[in-house]
Every structure is written in structure tokens, then in C-alpha cells.
Amino acid sequence: MTAAPTKPFLRALAGETQTRPPFWLMRQAGRYLPEYREVRAQAGGFLDLCLKPALGCEVTLQPLRRYGMDAAILFSDILLVPHALGQSVGFAEGEGPRLAAIRDMNGLRALDFDGLHRRAEPVYETVRRIRENLDKDFPTTALIGFAGSPWTVACYMVEGQGSKEYMHVKQWAFSDPEGFGQLIDLLVRATVEYISAQIKAGAEAVQLFDSWAGALPVDGFHQWVIKPTRAIVDALRARHPGVPIIGFPRQAGLNLEAYVRETGVDGVSLDPGVPAAWASETLKGVTLQGNLDPVLLLTGGAAMRRGVTELLEAMSGRPFIFNLGHGILKETPPEHVAELTRLLRG
Numbered sequence: 001m002t003a004a005p006t007k008p009f010l011r012a013l014a015g016e017t018q019t020r021p022p023f024w025l026m027r028q029a030g031r032y033l034p035e036y037r038e039v040r041a042q043a044g045g046f047l048d049l050c051l052k053p054a055l056g057c058e059v060t061l062q063p064l065r066r067y068g069m070d071a072a073i074l075f076s077d078i079l080l081v082p083h084a085l086g087q088s089v090g091f092a093e094g095e096g097p098r099l100a101a102i103r104d105m106n107g108l109r110a111l112d113f114d115g116l117h118r119r120a121e122p123v124y125e126t127v128r129r130i131r132e133n134l135d136k137d138f139p140t141t142a143l144i145g146f147a148g149s150p151w152t153v154a155c156y157m158v159e160g161q162g163s164k165e166y167m168h169v170k171q172w173a174f175s176d177p178e179g180f181g182q183l184i185d186l187l188v189r190a191t192v193e194y195i196s197a198q199i200k201a202g203a204e205a206v207q208l209f210d211s212w213a214g215a216l217p218v219d220g221f222h223q224w225v226i227k228p229t230r231a232i233v234d235a236l237r238a239r240h241p242g243v244p245i246i247g248f249p250r251q252a253g254l255n256l257e258a259y260v261r262e263t264g265v266d267g268v269s270l271d272p273g274v275p276a277a278w279a280s281e282t283l284k285g286v287t288l289q290g291n292l293d294p295v296l297l298l299t300g301g302a303a304m305r306r307g308v309t310e311l312l313e314a315m316s317g318r319p320f321i322f323n324l325g326h327g328i329l330k331e332t333p334p335e336h337v338a339e340l341t342r343l344l345r346g
């Protein structure tokens with residue numbers, strides 16, 4: 001039997017209701033912090049930052065030193081899995097990710113599953129270093145490992161970049177579900193391996209980011225979001241019982257209930273469009289995380305305070321982790337994050 005967790009973030013995921021909910025912020029390490037921009041400038045490219053354990057560890061700890069969040073999230077990116085599978089991945093300055101797009105079975109066959117751990121090893125080393133530092137300096141802060149969900153990672157692998165419509169990836173999924181299914185299956189296996197190695201290196205909980213879950217119609221949502229997530233959850237539970245899993249099916253809309261029921265996640269992260277009172281009432285048996293609009297944090301002042309108060313009220317009396325509904329925006333004044341921390345800590 002696994003011992004009951006003591007860290008507030010892990011207690012929330014074990015189903016405990018707390019009067020002061022634990023908090024962390026998606027993208028809490030990032031460009032809104034001057035100390036991040038400084039390390040980022042030293043690192044060279046963004047991918048270099050993710051692959052240099054000393055630097056990745058440093059930027060992970062930066063927001064904790066300022067605000068003392070209840071969880072640290074490994075500094076990395078969901079596109080490290082395509083990189084570790086041998087796909088060419090780059091981050092164009094100011095433009096976002098650029099990948100050598102995979103559009104057919106030939107592209108799929110060129111991926112190198114066997115090289116996954118070798119290419120991802122620096123990420124595992126970053127996890128080990130972060131965990132050592134937390135144990136020493138932030139003993140109540142939990143370490144979150146993460147990966148993108150297969151659907152969202154496939155969106156980038158097939159489009160080759162971010163996109164509004166996700167036309168190519170959807171066309172492939174609709175016209176050749178068997179072939180596209182092979183890409184998804186490969187990503188399920190890679191994600192299980194990759195997350196499992198993060199857990200062995202010291203991650204205490206994991207989050208699966210499905211940022212483009214909302215791009216699929218209902219059948220596709222079941223096939224390409226729920227099923228692969230369920231397969232990952234089952235495999236991780238078998239290997240690492242007691243390590244909680246949070247899913248983030250962004251903009252899942254009315255598919256959210258099925259996602260929670262059918263994937264078996266311990267926690268679900270809500271985007272800002274999900275009514276908190278509805279979620280609190282309807283999504284039982286799961287810990288909720290979210291979902292302050294990142295622009296409210298950017299705005300600060302009375303608007304932010306009202307948003308925080310309403311959210312805390314809607315989530316009172318049920319297991320809850322305070323977070324944003326999506327990543328913190330780079331224009332956010334660090335002082336607003338300080339005020340948010342004071343509001344949550346009292």
C-alpha cells in the first residue's frame with residue numbers, strides 16, 4: 001500500500017478537500033519573469049534550454065523562489081517527444097514551433113522509437129535535479145512531470161506547426177483511421193515510456209496536455225482523445241500505482257463528462273470556458289484544477305480579485321487545485337502573480 005501523501009498538491013489529487021486549496025500556474029516558468037529571460041538568452045535556442053539540465057532545473061525553480069507554489073512543473077515542452085522520436089523540431093524565434101511535417105506512412109516509418117530514451121535522457125536528468133532541489137529547499141512542493149497527449153502531439157507532428165483549423169491532421173484521421181491510428185499508437189507507447197522514466201527520476205504526479213482536444217467532433221474525440229488517454233492511464237497505473245494523473249482536454253466542451261468518466265484520470269484541468277459551479281457539481285470523484293482566465297491575471301486589480309473569489313467560492317467543499325485555465329501570458333506583470341499568491345495564501 002502507498003502511504004497517504006503529505007504535500008498539499010498531492011493530497012488534493014488524493015481527493016482531499018482543503019480550506020486553502022493548493023496552487024500552481026501553467027507556464028509558471030517563462031518569459032513574464034526577467035530571470036527566465038536572462039537564462040533563456042544564455043541557453044541559445046528554446047530546445048537547448050529544455051536539453052540542458054542545469055538550466056532547465058534553474059528555470060523550474062525560479063517561480064518557486066518568488067511565489068512558493070505548491071507544485072513545480074518540469075521545464076520542458078510537449079514537442080520533446082517528437083524530438084525524441086527523431087523528428088526534426090525547432091522553435092522559430094517569435095513564431096512558435098516548426099517541425100518537418102509527417103503526412104503519410106513513409107514519414108511515420110522514419111520515426112525511431114528505439115532512440116526515445118537516448119534522446120530524452122537530458123529531460124530525465126533535469127527531473128532528478130529538480131527533485132533533489134525540492135527535497136532540500138521546498139519540501140512541501142510536489143514535482144509534476146508531463147507530456148502532450150497523443151492527439152495534440154500528432155497535431156504538431158502532422159501540421160508541422162501550430163494551426164487554427166488542424167486540417168491536415170484531421171483529414172488524415174478521417175480518411176485513413178487505420179494509418180493515422182498507427183501514429184497515435186506509437187505516441188501512446190512513447191508517452192508511457194517517457195512519463196514512466198520521468199516518474200522513476202522523481203516526478204510525483206503527471207499532467208497530460210491535450211490543448212487541441214476541442215478541434216475534434218464527437219466521434220473523433222472518443223477515438224483520438226479518450227481512447228489513447230485511457231490507454232496511457234491504464235499503463236501508467238499498472239507501472240506506477242499511486243502516482244496521480246491530471247488530464248487537460250482543452251475546450252472539450254460537452255465531451256468533458258465522458259472524458260472524466262472514461263479516461264480514469266485523477267484530476268482534470270479546466271479551460272476558462274468551463275463554468276466552475278457546473279463543474280464542481282457535475283464532475284464528481286475527480287479533483288478539479290483551474291481555471292482563472294490568464295487575461296484576468298494579466299489585468300490584475302479588482303477584476304482579478306473578483307475572478308479569484310468567485311472561483312474559490314464555486315470550488316469550496318470539494319477537492320480543488322487553483323490554476324489558470326491556460327498558460328500564463330508573457331506580458332503578465334510579476335506583481336500580479338504576487339498579489340494572486342497573497343489572495344490564495346491569505
Ligand SMILES: Cc1c2[nH]c(c1CCC(=O)O)Cc1[nH]c(c(CCC(=O)O)c1C)Cc1[nH]c(c(CCC(=O)O)c1C)Cc1[nH]c(c(C)c1CCC(=O)O)C2
Pocket residue numbers: 025026027028029030031040046073074075076077078079091095096097146162209211327
Ligand atoms: C501546445 C503546447 C506546447 N507546449 C506545451 C503545450 C501544452 C500547453 C498549452 O496549450 O500551452 C506545454 C509546455 N510548454 C512549456 C511548458 C513548461 C512548464 C510550465 O511552466 O508550464 C509546458 C507544460 C514551456 C514553453 N514552451 C514554449 C515556451 C516559450 C519559449 C520561449 O521561451 O521562447 C515555453 C516557456 C514554446 C512553445 N511550445 C509550444 C508552443 C505552441 C510554443 C510557442 C508559443 C509560445 O512561445 O508561448 C507547444
